[in-house]
Amino acid sequence: MGYSLIWYLKEFGRTAWIKKFLFAKTAPLTTPSYFRGFPEPTGRICQHALFCMMACPAPGAIEVVHVGKGWMPRIHKGHCIRCGLCVEACPHGVLKSGRILETMEREGTSLVFSFRVVIDPVLCTGCGNCCTSCPVNKVADAQMGAGGHSSNDEVIMKVQAGDVVVIHEEKCTGCKTCEGACPTNAIRIARILEGTQQTVHEGSQ
Amino acid sequence: MKRTVDVNIPLGPIHPCFKEPARLKCEAKGERIVSAEVELGYMKKGIERIMKGRPWQEVMFLAERVCGICSVIHNMVFIEAMEQISGISVPPRAAYLRVIANELDRMQSHLLANFSYCYTIQHETLVMYLLDLREHVMDELERLTGARVTCAYIIPGGVRCDIIPENAELLQASLDRIEGNLRRYAGMFADGPMIALRSRGVGILTPEAAQRAHAVGPTARASGITIDGRVNHPTYQKLGFVPVSRTDCDNYARIMIRFDEVAQSIGLIRKCLQELPAGVIRGGGICKAGETRYSGEAPRGELTYFIKSDEFGRILEIQIQTPSIMNIEACCHEMIIGVDSIADVTSTFVSSDPCIACTER
Numbered sequence: 001m002g003y004s005l006i007w008y009l010k011e012f013g014r015t016a017w018i019k020k021f022l023f024a025k026t027a028p029l030t031t032p033s034y035f036r037g038f039p040e041p042t043g044r045i046c047q048h049a050l051f052c053m054m055a056c057p058a059p060g061a062i063e064v065v066h067v068g069k070g071w072m073p074r075i076h077k078g079h080c081i082r083c084g085l086c087v088e089a090c091p092h093g094v095l096k097s098g099r100i101l102e103t104m105e106r107e108g109t110s111l112v113f114s115f116r117v118v119i120d121p122v123l124c125t126g127c128g129n130c131c132t133s134c135p136v137n138k139v140a141d142a143q144m145g146a147g148g149h150s151s152n153d154e155v156i157m158k159v160q161a162g163d164v165v166v167i168h169e170e171k172c173t174g175c176k177t178c179e180g181a182c183p184t185n186a187i188r189i190a191r192i193l194e195g196t197q198q199t200v201h202e203g204s205q
Numbered sequence: 206m207k208r209t210v211d212v213n214i215p216l217g218p219i220h221p222c223f224k225e226p227a228r229l230k231c232e233a234k235g236e237r238i239v240s241a242e243v244e245l246g247y248m249k250k251g252i253e254r255i256m257k258g259r260p261w262q263e264v265m266f267l268a269e270r271v272c273g274i275c276s277v278i279h280n281m282v283f284i285e286a287m288e289q290i291s292g293i294s295v296p297p298r299a300a301y302l303r304v305i306a307n308e309l310d311r312m313q314s315h316l317l318a319n320f321s322y323c324y325t326i327q328h329e330t331l332v333m334y335l336l337d338l339r340e341h342v343m344d345e346l347e348r349l350t351g352a353r354v355t356c357a358y359i360i361p362g363g364v365r366c367d368i369i370p371e372n373a374e375l376l377q378a379s380l381d382r383i384e385g386n387l388r389r390y391a392g393m394f395a396d397g398p399m400i401a402l403r404s405r406g407v408g409i410l411t412p413e414a415a416q417r418a419h420a421v422g423p424t425a426r427a428s429g430i431t432i433d434g435r436v437n438h439p440t441y442q443k444l445g446f447v448p449v450s451r452t453d454c455d456n457y458a459r460i461m462i463r464f465d466e467v468a469q470s471i472g473l474i475r476k477c478l479q480e481l482p483a484g485v486i487r488g489g490g491i492c493k494a495g496e497t498r499y500s501g502e503a504p505r506g507e508l509t510y511f512i513k514s515d516e517f518g519r520i521l522e523i524q525i526q527t528p529s530i531m532n533i534e535a536c537c538h539e540m541i542i543g544v545d546s547i548a549d550v551t552s553t554f555v556s557s558d559p560c561i562a563c564t565e566r
Contacts, residue, residue, distance in 0.1 A: 197489075
């Protein structure tokens with residue numbers, strides 16, 4: 001007992017220990033610079049590629065809206081899961097989050113998108129809502145009627161003999177407007193994503 | 206045969222010692238447990254149903270949200286299953302980086318499991334030490350991937366970002382610190398006389414019983430069954446991975462084997478950093494149609510994904526088999542039987558590291 005008392009006095013009577021006991025302060029909690037937070041705008045001009053919306057895994061977390069004369073992605077923070085895919089998907093570097101953007105630029109990594117229009121023939125009623133709602137169709141054929149009929153072959157899809165025919169799949173920008181317009185959920189835009197990297201890049205090796 | 210049962214004791218679903226809700230219904234004679242049954246279903250998410258019809262880039266994030274403790278391995282097994290379907294090969298550098306992320310995740314999961322056990326036997330000093338150690342591991346995971354838990358680090362054909370040399374050095378230095386502390390804490394656990402009273406010889410799971418209940422992971426390895434999914438993984442084979450096992454079969458062995466595996470993970474990460482090949486981290490590749498069954502070793506045992514996808518990489522069917530259900534089975538039907546007191550029931554249950562979030566998905 002006596003021995004341990006001496007040990008305790010020796011252990012806790014040290015000046016360093018007393019100093020630490022009285023004046024030690026925990027460092028304030030700070031978010032590290034590499035933490036992947038909510039995406040923030042970098043100030044570069046949004047060119048309405050919509051890839052951020054297409055890559056986003058959370059429903060309704062990001063949308064591209066009119067701000068003044070241009071476009072700007074808007075993040076809904078309650079929905080955003082901070083995965084950072086929108087930052088990687090944007091070809092123009094409009095968004096940044098943590099160190100994702102600078103890492104991508106240094107390593108030459110990118111996400112490549114392509115879109116396919118898939119129409120379920122069983123569910124499709126041939127109403128033509130998808131054709132009329134499509135913003136690319138509106139540019140290609142401003143005269144397209146309510147039934148989705150068109151004499152123009154430059155449109156993405158049109159109704160022919162009661163069925164929707166996809167003509168120019170490569171023009172699809174993946175905006176998914178047609179999915180919202182379809183009354184039977186027959187049309188689906190398949191978003192094919194590929195993670196790539198330029199094989200020769202400066203920085204490492 | 207007539208059986209004398211003195212009292213039925215329900216433990217949980219709300220219990221201060223359980224991390225997640227589960228109900229243990231024990232039948233006790235005196236204080237000795239005669240039989241026990243576990244009741245699950247308090248936190249069903251239905252996440253497999255949510256995954257259906259979505260492309261891989263959405264399912265990837267859902268997969269790592271199946272379990273909050275072992276999220277990286279869910280991401281890894283799902284993506285490697287998709288790669289197996291589509292025939293995508295991984296660049297060697299990306300494969301090594303995957304192992305680093307996975308082993309860091311395993312370390313924090315094992316430390317959390319051991320923290321949980323020490324909390325149950327009320328050794329609060331070790332509790333705080335282990336949680337502090339886990340925070341350092343989580344910081345390293347955050348430095349590597351950008352997020353602590355839901356990292357989303359692994360994508361088909363590679364990983365999302367490279368490790369820069371400064372961060373690799375910081376990781377090395379941090380591993381040295383973690384290893385020193387780990388040795389001290391494992392020694393505290395191994396030599397503590399009070400800990401031995403609560404742990405040695407409690408909750409015996411014999412190798413035969415473990416095989417009968419299909420125990421997996423550290424629970425099986427603590428009973429002398431050397432099964433580990435990592436020996437079948439090509440990157441781990443390159444690293445010369447050999448699983449560890451113990452033959453004590455009790456609570457003490459189950460906790461000590463987790464300490465052993467954390468030390469082993471530190472060794473694997475060091476070896477990865479030494480042998481890290483140069484080159485790209487993403488090889489590209491598009492997910493295709495097909496179906497497969499792919500297994501990997503989660504911190505708690507074998508994790509299996511059964512996936513069927515269509516030609517655009519969308520998931521048509523998905524089934525997840527998680528390791529905890531076998532361990533819970535082994536726990537409530539083999540380990541708990543014959544335990545001497547009610548206080549040991551919770552500690553035995555927690556020593557098998559049940560992850561209810563994984564189990565119920």
